[in-house]
Amino acid sequence: MDFKFTPEQEMTRKMAKEFAEKEIEPIAAEIDEKEVFPEKVIKKMGELGLMGVFIPEEYGGAGLDTVSYALAEEEISKASASVGVIMSVNNSLVCDPLYKFGNNEQRSKYLKPLASGQKLGAFALTEPNYGSDAAGIECKAVKEGDFYILNGNKQFITNGKEAKIFIVFARTGTKEQRHRGISAFIVEKGFKGFKVGKEEKKLGIRGSSTTELIFNNCTVPKENLLGTENEGFKIAMFTLDGGRIGIGAQALGIAQAAFEASVKYSKERVQFQKPISNFQAIQWMLADMATEIEAARLLILKAAYLKDKGEKEEYIKLSSMAKLYASEVAMKTTIKAIQIHGGYGYTKDYPVERYFRDAKITEIYEGTNEIQRIVIARRVLKNF
Numbered sequence: 001m002d003f004k005f006t007p008e009q010e011m012t013r014k015m016a017k018e019f020a021e022k023e024i025e026p027i028a029a030e031i032d033e034k035e036v037f038p039e040k041v042i043k044k045m046g047e048l049g050l051m052g053v054f055i056p057e058e059y060g061g062a063g064l065d066t067v068s069y070a071l072a073e074e075e076i077s078k079a080s081a082s083v084g085v086i087m088s089v090n091n092s093l094v095c096d097p098l099y100k101f102g103n104n105e106q107r108s109k110y111l112k113p114l115a116s117g118q119k120l121g122a123f124a125l126t127e128p129n130y131g132s133d134a135a136g137i138e139c140k141a142v143k144e145g146d147f148y149i150l151n152g153n154k155q156f157i158t159n160g161k162e163a164k165i166f167i168v169f170a171r172t173g174t175k176e177q178r179h180r181g182i183s184a185f186i187v188e189k190g191f192k193g194f195k196v197g198k199e200e201k202k203l204g205i206r207g208s209s210t211t212e213l214i215f216n217n218c219t220v221p222k223e224n225l226l227g228t229e230n231e232g233f234k235i236a237m238f239t240l241d242g243g244r245i246g247i248g249a250q251a252l253g254i255a256q257a258a259f260e261a262s263v264k265y266s267k268e269r270v271q272f273q274k275p276i277s278n279f280q281a282i283q284w285m286l287a288d289m290a291t292e293i294e295a296a297r298l299l300i301l302k303a304a305y306l307k308d309k310g311e312k313e314e315y316i317k318l319s320s321m322a323k324l325y326a327s328e329v330a331m332k333t334t335i336k337a338i339q340i341h342g343g344y345g346y347t348k349d350y351p352v353e354r355y356f357r358d359a360k361i362t363e364i365y366e367g368t369n370e371i372q373r374i375v376i377a378r379r380v381l382k383n384f
């Protein structure tokens with residue numbers, strides 16, 4: 001067993017950290033406050049290979065591994081969770097399934113521009129009436145000659161406003177077939193009958209767009225079926241297993257940022273003639289934060305390592321554990337960070353209120369933590 005990173009992994013972490021500190025952190029509060037999509041930052045991240053970290057270079061990616069991706073995702077999210085989710089969705093939810101299930105033509109046409117950061121991608125599974133129960137989705141795809149005709153709505157789609165390429169899940173079978181009647185499609189913005197609907201106003205991750213998608217007799221060429229017909233649910237599940245590593249790392253970045261801000265503040269803030277870090281009440285909070293953050297990091301890195309090794313069954317469980325634990329650590333840590341900052345923590349003069357608002361979504365998207373517990377419990381019960 002070796003807890004050391006490879007030189008490549010270490011280099012990726014360092015590069016992402018330096019980039020995040022120099023280019024993202026100074027504008028993170030503004031991105032949140034003004035709800036602006038950080039276009040220039042995302043463009044530069046594409047040039048650095050951060051939009052397709054584990055995709056081979058021949059398809060526009062950086063050709064690194066999932067561990068490197070998790071390390072980079074943590075550093076980027078530490079500076080801005082909004083930038084973190086834009087990166088995570090493009091890498092995990094769009095590039096990963098295109099690489100795994102796409103044919104050579106689809107990889108050349110769609111994966112290359114996405115992994116190199118020239119275009120942004122989005123993943124469209126959730127619908128107004130089907131979130132956790134993904135096998136129930138109602139958006140329909142009917143084959144007519146050389147096209148599939150899509151009808152229905154998608155909800156809460158990250159990157160919806162700026163994305164040019166969408167992985168869309170739709171029902172090709174009957175409702176009774178549940179997960180066995182779903183297919184995945186590659187849809188371009190600009191396809192006839194496809195438009196972006198309402199944009200959500202959110203509590204956190206306000207620099208990333210979350211939109212509705214509307215398909216009204218949308219014509220999708222049959223070549224844009226990803227994988228085989230009715231294989232869509234498994235594609236979605238495979239994709240989310242990887243995505244949960246990204247969201248775990250995003251949550252970890254938020255927690256690490258809140259922890260570091262708390263250490264700094266507790267050393268500066270003087271009460272009763274002493275820095276508050278001298279008081280055991282604060283020390284115990286910092287000790288718990290540090291311990292839980294370290295445990296979350298180990299879970300995420302183990303999940304990433306198992307994905308790289310191709311240990312599918314074990315990795316599915318670990319990625320759910322990593323997302324579940326890291327998101328709850330992010331929530332607990334950011335609450336403590338505000339407490340340590342006292343009244344100042346409740347204001348926008350310090351970043352901890354942003355970390356707190358950003359942390360909450362990590363317990364919800366890419367499978368609520370209740371769903372993660374279902375995934376983990378099913379695998380635990382199967383194995384003993």
Ligand code: CAA
Pocket residue numbers: 085089093123125126131132133134135156157158179233234237238240241316364365366367368371374375
């Ligand atoms: N990999 C491959 N196959 C899988 C799988 C996996 N991880 N998990 C399940 N399957 C297979 C099963 O083996 C089963 O196959 P068979 O029919 O051949 O036996 C089939 O899929 C159905 O599995 P289940 O019976 O377990 O299905 P279920 O209806 O009980 O649902 C669930 C399982 C885990 C609850 C699933 O519905 C789920 O993950 N829900 C959450 C959805 C989700 O995460 N949405 C997030 C939206 S995207 C997002 O949030 C992005 C963003 O904005 C950032």
